[in-house]
Amino acid sequence: MNTTLIGDQFETKSLEIIKRVIEEEQLGHLGKHLRIYTKKEKGYYSATRQKDIYFDLTIEVWPPGASRYVLIYIIECKNYNKRVPVDDTEEFCYKIQQVSGVNVKGIFISNAPLQQSAFNVADSVGMMVIQGESSDNYKLILHKTDKRLNQERIPFIHTTKDEGLFDDGITLVERLIDKKITKIFEENTNISRVSYNIDKLSKSDIENYSKIELDKINPRILSSFYQLSIEAFTKFLQEKEQIFIIENEESLLGWCDIKNRTIGVNRAIKNTS
Template sequence: MPSDPIEIVKLSTYAKGDLFEERVYEYLKRELEQGDLWFSPKFSQIFRKKKYYSREREDFIVFDISIEVKRPELDEPSLIVLIECKHYESTIPVNDIEEFCSKIGQVTGVNVKGVFASASAFQAGAFKVAKNKGVAVVRHFDAEGFKWELSRPLLMRSLSLAARQRAQIEHGMVEPQYQPSAYTAYAWTSVGFTNAWQGVMQDFMNGVKDDPAVREMLSVKRQPAKHRVAFVSKTAIEARTQELLNAAGYVGGNVDLQSLIAQERQISGLTVHFRDESKSALGRISFHPPQINIFTQDHEAPLSRFTLAHELGHFFLGHGQYLRHEEVRSDDLEITASSRIPLSDIERLEWQANMFASYLLLPRRALLERFALIAEIYGMRNRGHGILYVDKQAVNYGNFKLVLGNLSHHFRVSKTAVRLRLAGLGVLVDKLNH
């Protein structure tokens, strides 16, 4: 065992580098096997610590990771991607990029592309050097802290990114403390910025000089639509919740989520656990296998019930095709206040889950029947503005508080959830929040 503190630090740095290299390798291997890395898995292989001959050295150079894409009738690959992995405490200096480019330049005879992958941020000048040398630089993030871990990136093409997105990626690559919410990698390639390894590999494949038909054969092209997350209407979401309620034998009152979960456990193996509180998250869902964690021991609190219903929304709406896991945080539930369907893919998933939670916990028929009963008991009438109209007048505000309090208690949801659901049904005319 080394006793010199400097030697201990060096060993620690090397160990971190090896772990990072292994993590990148396992990620790329999985993406390649699934056909999610742009290269056809049938004609591609990934290696670790493979040697490539250098004429200058008259010897072999070992590269951390390499990917070879080869036409079946040829001995030599059509494309070799050589990847160097680094994990520093400080930013990646420009000298490291230059040294890597020098090694890449010594591997000749085939179409060779280089990727410098780092867990650390890059010095700003790294982009200029990489551009001039024709290599890509990638900052690969640890997905453990992600709010969303995507099954595959929802954005792939570097050229299609908006200026705001490009600026965010560039910032994320040079800011040491930056941590994204979803995307595994931020990268710069010869054509610009991308938020996915797929964007890097796509640019490399486009540079292959083979016949277009051959290039097509070697590629797996998954061109994203304008919105890759499928549109699901409010009507369809509400219909799905009603199916589940009918299957669980719901007849009224607060929805028994545990009964619904017990039934689903027999079908898919879905499990739900209540854990100690988390500083950052209210709940979390993983899809393979299906498991939900709610970070509170109070099963019946309105917030924990809505959080659980939100995560059930991700599950029952099939969001596992987009996500490996998701965390819900307090600010995510605020999206319920908007009836506008979000434009971004990630926000669309959250919007759908929130709509599902609202419809599941406050079923239309049961809610309207309970509201009609309250209105009859307290003599509420439509005086030209709707039965439940709230403004600053004391009588209107009094009725509003009475209805929200009663329904909140009856269905065990928050008053905010009740207010938004009633407004969505056209029952509440809310002048206080307009």
């Protein structure tokens, strides 16, 4: 399959993702005030080029009764089998800057994660970043309103297979998390319960088992840093392992019934971070 056709197919998938984002009001605008265009339908004038630039997708915001749009979301769609390089986000920023005279926001959609430097560029300019394969399997990596909120949160720990990239701060946080988890298990130990030998597994055993299972779902999760969606994980458990997820409103947030091959989740935590 040629690269143009692959790109066109991913743009179609990206359009469906954007429609879902709008439907769930994650842009902060009502859908009836938005107009979506593909690059075949509309271009925007660049004084630098002295002609129109055609972006993969654009969204115009038209308030009620307005004679013209007041905001444009310019969308770049990238289909990769590796991490997105910084050149792509920098080039996208440069193109956005050429559309002058209007309020412009950038949205970068990719099926693969961004390199750290590419992520930094997107974050510094307030770009929205979406990673996903379809409208049923996507995640907002950066949101246009996240910057202020992120200052109040514990920094995100990027997982990596290169141990040399871990600094002392991350190592200390990792140890703190381990201690907290161990303490919870100690406080809730009940000798009348069956352990199924889970308590005899070392940390490295658990990591190795996890890697084996992740490779079964999608080898690119570890090799190319692809995300694992809840939908894909649930489907894998049901189809390959005959393990089923149920929801209810019990007091526990989650539990596991090994005998009946069931994992329970409280509805209160559904769709939370």
